[in-house]
Amino acid sequence: MSRDHERIRQVTERLAAAGVPSPRVDARLLVEHVVAVAGSCDGCGAALLDGLVSRRADREPLQLVLGRTWFRELELRCAPGVFIPRPETEIVAGVAIDEARRHGAAIVAEPCTGTGAIALSVAVEVSGARIVATDVDPRAVATARDNLGRVLAGEAGAPLVADQVEILDGDLLAPLAPELRGRIDVLVANPPYLPASDRGSWQPEVADHDPDRALVGGTDGHEVVERLLADATAWLRPGGLVVLEIDDRRAGDARAAATAVGLTAVDVVRDLTGADRAVVARRAR
Ligand SMILES: C[S@@+](CC[C@H](N)C(=O)[O-])C[C@H]1O[C@@H](n2cnc3c(N)ncnc32)[C@H](O)[C@@H]1O
Structure with missing residues (x-):
């Protein structure tokens, strides 16, 4: 199993324990986001991933954690206090x-x-x-x-x-x-x-x-x-x-x-x- 797959498995377990309704999808998107931003989930990437997963485990919507969502053909910014x-x-x-x-x-x-x-x-x-x-x-x-x-x-x-x-x-x-x-x-x-x-x-x-x-x-x-x-x-x-x-x-x-x-x-x-x-x-x- 690659390291990213292992990370996704660990994050999925953490999110599932917090009652997140779609833990595997969210785990994959969070890991992909960190790889895109930090290059990998090691070092600084690990700290970044941990912070994002904590927010999602606290039931902050994935779209706010990522700061974006997708709607039809568009990728849109999401902001706290604004309907997703x-x-x-x-x-x-x-x-x-x-x-x-x-x-x-x-x-x-x-x-x-x-x-x-x-x-x-x-x-x-x-x-x-x-x-x-x-x-x-x-x-x-x-x-x-x-x-x-x-x-x-x-x-x-x-x-x-x-x-x-x-x-x-x-x-x-x-x-x-x-x-x-x-x-x-x-x-x-x-x-x-x-x-x-x-x-x-x-x-x-x-x-x-x-x-x-x-x-x-x-x-x-x-x-x-x-x-x-x-x-x-x-x-x-x-x-x-x-x-x-x-x-x-x-x-x-x-x-x-x-x-x-x-x-x-x-x-x-x-x-x-x-x-x-x-x-x-x-x-x-
Ligand atoms: C269900 S959200 C829909 C947002 C967006 N159209 C969408 O589908 O994602 C409803 C929006 O209506 C706004 N709203 C509520 N009452 C309003 C009013 N009287 N006039 C204008 N906007 C209003 C809210 O601030 C909120 O952004």
């Missing part, structure tokens, strides 16, 4: 990307941008799209702008985007220029959508590291989803599409809320696990 993008959101982004590609020069709005994962994916995957993203948390805005800078500099593993992405600080669509009202082709978001009563059931990685404001959508969880569906009727162009990630337990409520505000063609999209993951609807023509 999840794989299921790649499907949500994909629905918006497919819709935006059907338009030349689509205008796309993404409130609740976090690291900028959805907005930047639209930017690199849809040529000519103009994207305006917002977040109410200054740490998220700073991280999304950092990631935008890295994409523009060609450092994020995707082709250069024209400087057509704006990341604004503020509440949902309020920071957008008023002239965009009624002109947006696609409104996409992964808003906070969990009820406050879920807090006790979260794994330490979520409870101690994802900000509460990124997770909880008001007391019953549906407040921000409902505000965004109402906003869609004012900000989308006639025929424009809204795509919102939802709690799979609330798909019926999301459908009803979209219909109640007058949106049409209301549907629910499933993720790769088969869970109801997004509500989609159009502004009536």
Whole structure:
């Protein structure tokens, strides 16, 4: 067995003992990271690896320990206090990307941008799209702008985007220029959508590291989803599409809320696990 394999085995045991859900994958990624940064897991590399493994064993998310994550075509910086993008959101982004590609020069709005994962994916995957993203948390805005800078500099593993992405600080669509009202082709978001009563059931990685404001959508969880569906009727162009990630337990409520505000063609999209993951609807023509 090579020394790196032996290290991975040892780290796996340590992470498994700490209750980390995917100890072998995490062990491999941590060892690979140290080899890439320090050249090997010996000497300084051993001390570096030990520090990183301790953080992961304390249930700090792997993405924060590594300082990065992957989302669709992008490698993104992660920062403490900023929501870590999840794989299921790649499907949500994909629905918006497919819709935006059907338009030349689509205008796309993404409130609740976090690291900028959805907005930047639209930017690199849809040529000519103009994207305006917002977040109410200054740490998220700073991280999304950092990631935008890295994409523009060609450092994020995707082709250069024209400087057509704006990341604004503020509440949902309020920071957008008023002239965009009624002109947006696609409104996409992964808003906070969990009820406050879920807090006790979260794994330490979520409870101690994802900000509460990124997770909880008001007391019953549906407040921000409902505000965004109402906003869609004012900000989308006639025929424009809204795509919102939802709690799979609330798909019926999301459908009803979209219909109640007058949106049409209301549907629910499933993720790769088969869970109801997004509500989609159009502004009536
Ligand atoms: C679930 S996270 C999603 C982040 C990112 N879109 C993603 O999928 O990885 C929700 C984000 O919404 C932001 N947020 C919460 N309430 C907001 C509001 N009223 N206006 C703008 N952003 C808000 C949070 O700060 C957080 O970054």
